[in-house]
Amino acid sequence: MLTIYHLETSRSERIVWLMEELGLEYKLEIFPRETSAAAPAPLKSIHGLGKAPVIRDGEVVLAESGAIVEYIVYRHAGGRLAVPPDDPSYARYLYWLHFAEGSLMSLMLIALVLSRVPEARTSPVTARIGARVQQMLAFVDTELGNGPWFAGTAFTAADVMMAFPFTTMRHFLDVDMAPYPNLVAYVERVAARPAYQKAMRLAGPITR
Numbered sequence: 001m002l003t004i005y006h007l008e009t010s011r012s013e014r015i016v017w018l019m020e021e022l023g024l025e026y027k028l029e030i031f032p033r034e035t036s037a038a039a040p041a042p043l044k045s046i047h048g049l050g051k052a053p054v055i056r057d058g059e060v061v062l063a064e065s066g067a068i069v070e071y072i073v074y075r076h077a078g079g080r081l082a083v084p085p086d087d088p089s090y091a092r093y094l095y096w097l098h099f100a101e102g103s104l105m106s107l108m109l110i111a112l113v114l115s116r117v118p119e120a121r122t123s124p125v126t127a128r129i130g131a132r133v134q135q136m137l138a139f140v141d142t143e144l145g146n147g148p149w150f151a152g153t154a155f156t157a158a159d160v161m162m163a164f165p166f167t168t169m170r171h172f173l174d175v176d177m178a179p180y181p182n183l184v185a186y187v188e189r190v191a192a193r194p195a196y197q198k199a200m201r202l203a204g205p206i207t208r
């Protein structure tokens with residue numbers, strides 16, 4: 001059976017959510033964070049970088065949430081929750097599937113790091129990054145107007161990748177969502193999904 005190595009309050013909740021959406025069985029191993037918030041050393045014995053998510057599927061050990069999502073969707077679900085290449089939504093689907101980590105999370109992480117450096121508070125770099133975050137959120141909000149889901153009318157694996165920056169990431173980075181009504185409505189749609197609710201009960205953010 002496929003094992004998900006989940007780091008608490010982290011992106012690896014995506015994989016638990018995906019498995020619940022697909023109705024697939026899995027084993028869940030949860031790793032608490034160190035007091036520094038870093039992943040604990042035992043995760044490194046599973047994958048060299050020691051970051052989450054990681055899965056084990058027989059001989060296969062795979063990290064990187066986007067790769068894991070594609071692996072599960074094609075290896076275990078016959079392409080369910082993916083969009084096939086001949087579908088008009090295919091390009092859109094691919095775009096958001098990769099945008100989540102490639103553009104959005106990378107920018108949000110820069111903002112997160114800067115928010116933790118007191119000396120950076122008044123830096124023009126922080127202001128520039130803040131403006132880029134707002135620009136990106138405004139773009140995503142506008143695009144969601146074509147929704148209700150990122151690839152269009154159907155919920156897909158792109159949503160599994162895209163929701164995290166607007167849900168659990170809120171516990172790390174304080175982003176005011178009020179100016180982005182489509183995003184706010186999107187997060188509500190995600191939260192109403194039974195599979196998401198179950199995944200969050202099992203592997204959702206822990207706030208102490």
Ligand SMILES: N[C@@H](CCC(=O)N[C@@H](CS)C(=O)NCC(=O)O)C(=O)O
Binds near residue numbers: 007012
């Ligand atoms: N792009 C990677 C990012 C992996 C990553 O940075 N995971 C975080 C959890 S959200 C982590 O393990 N952080 C703990 C650490 O770096 O020590 C992915 O999508 O899987």
